[in-house]
Amino acid sequence: MTSRDERGTKHNAQHTTHNARSIGRSDHQTRWNGSYKERLFTLVVATMSKRTLDAFFSRADSPKRTRTNATSSAILPTAPVAGSIQTTNHSTYPWPVPHLPGRVTEELELQVTAQGKEIKDQPHLDLLYFQPFIPRSIERELFTFLRSELFFYRVKYTIKRFGKETLINTPRFTTVFGIDETSRFFNDGTQIVEASDLSKPVRKDKYKCRPRPIPECLDLLRRVTEANTNTKYNFCLVNYYASGSDSISFHSDDERFLGPDPAIASFTLGAKRDFLMKHKPPKGQEPKPETRDIKIPLASGDMVLMRGPTQSNWLHSIPKRKGGEAEKGRINITLRRAMIPAGTENYYRYNVGEGGVYKWDDSKREMLPWPGSNVPS
Numbered sequence: 001m002t003s004r005d006e007r008g009t010k011h012n013a014q015h016t017t018h019n020a021r022s023i024g025r026s027d028h029q030t031r032w033n034g035s036y037k038e039r040l041f042t043l044v045v046a047t048m049s050k051r052t053l054d055a056f057f058s059r060a061d062s063p064k065r066t067r068t069n070a071t072s073s074a075i076l077p078t079a080p081v082a083g084s085i086q087t088t089n090h091s092t093y094p095w096p097v098p099h100l101p102g103r104v105t106e107e108l109e110l111q112v113t114a115q116g117k118e119i120k121d122q123p124h125l126d127l128l129y130f131q132p133f134i135p136r137s138i139e140r141e142l143f144t145f146l147r148s149e150l151f152f153y154r155v156k157y158t159i160k161r162f163g164k165e166t167l168i169n170t171p172r173f174t175t176v177f178g179i180d181e182t183s184r185f186f187n188d189g190t191q192i193v194e195a196s197d198l199s200k201p202v203r204k205d206k207y208k209c210r211p212r213p214i215p216e217c218l219d220l221l222r223r224v225t226e227a228n229t230n231t232k233y234n235f236c237l238v239n240y241y242a243s244g245s246d247s248i249s250f251h252s253d254d255e256r257f258l259g260p261d262p263a264i265a266s267f268t269l270g271a272k273r274d275f276l277m278k279h280k281p282p283k284g285q286e287p288k289p290e291t292r293d294i295k296i297p298l299a300s301g302d303m304v305l306m307r308g309p310t311q312s313n314w315l316h317s318i319p320k321r322k323g324g325e326a327e328k329g330r331i332n333i334t335l336r337r338a339m340i341p342a343g344t345e346n347y348y349r350y351n352v353g354e355g356g357v358y359k360w361d362d363s364k365r366e367m368l369p370w371p372g373s374n375v376p377s
């Protein structure tokens with residue numbers, strides 16, 4: 001499917017292989033040998049950037065820093081400037097995005113041996129549920145940080161439904177970072193080059209959209225998740241459900257540009273919301289397998305890894321809810337791996353779009369249009 005907010009979802013997508021390597025399946029319970037300390041050390045090293053590695057081994061209480069407009073590399077964070085907070089910046093960003101607070105970074109970097117619970121008790125279902133993945137000691141701070149520091153969009157687009165142009169108002173805030181497997185950000189993110197030849201900048205017309213590098217604060221989560229799930233991710237999509245009226249309708253992330261049997265890691269921060277799953281209706285003459293609908297009340301810090309045949313056979317949604325906890329706002333982060341440029345175009349079209357930017361206003365406690373950006377009234 002192309003969008004996750006059209007009422008009718010497409011259930012019969014045929015998968016093809018785009019000369020892609022198949023997405024690695026995690027064998028979570030069995031892949032570690034050696035002592036706990038050894039594997040922790042190996043994982044910590046595998047997960048950390050050089051800067052954080054240096055910081056890890058020479059950690060000292062640093063003086064409280066004040067925000068500056070320091071611009072650091074979009075790809076390789078530079079050494080901290082005394083008295084400043086490091087940020088990731090890029091020409092596509094409305095403002096620089098700070099790196100995570102030290103305490104949050106430290107806790108996340110240690111979160112490399114999280115154990116998930118397998119849920120495979122129904123046909124075509126393969127979930128790994130981490131309850132939580134993001135430690136309880138930092139989930140609140142991470143939620144508050146991301147809500148305050150990221151830029152969000154409220155995307156509108158039209159689709160043809162029953163031959164008629166219909167306007168879709170995405171019922172949540174969204175933002176996205178990343179680029180598909182055929183390209184890489186290079187030179188502090190200032191250039192996009194061919195993955196097959198890093199000395200070759202991509203043709204000007206390779207992308208209609210303007211891909212954005214993943215800011216360091218989300219890239220750390222990506223690296224830690226890669227180490228835990230034995231899977232590569234190149235995209236980070238973020239949803240913000242401001243209240244119980246925000247939602248995502250039943251869909252599956254089964255687009256061809258993700259390749260067959262994609263693994264998608266999906267994080268919850270903030271308000272608890274129900275995550276619903278149901279088996280897709282059978283195609284043609286196929287018998288409907290006996291399945292039960294699923295309801296998982298996802299709490300702050302939880303992560304669900306959906307993998308294997310799950311996307312081609314099951315739909316998932318976050319339904320609207322009246323009042324209660326949902327009013328506190330929920331962030332969802334999904335990590336995925338797009339194989340071809342069509343994935344990049346799709347993700348920017350439906351998660352950034354053409355409209356204006358929104359930023360969290362801490363005194364008004366809501367997302368407000370960012371002055372100067374063209375948010376339609």
Ligand SMILES: O=C(O)CCC(=O)C(=O)O
Nearest residue numbers: 239248253266318332334
């Ligand atoms: O918010 C969630 O938990 C689900 C989000 C989702 O399914 C998506 O972005 O594709």
Ligand SMILES: [Fe+2]
Nearest residue numbers: 251252253316
């Ligand atoms: Fe989804």
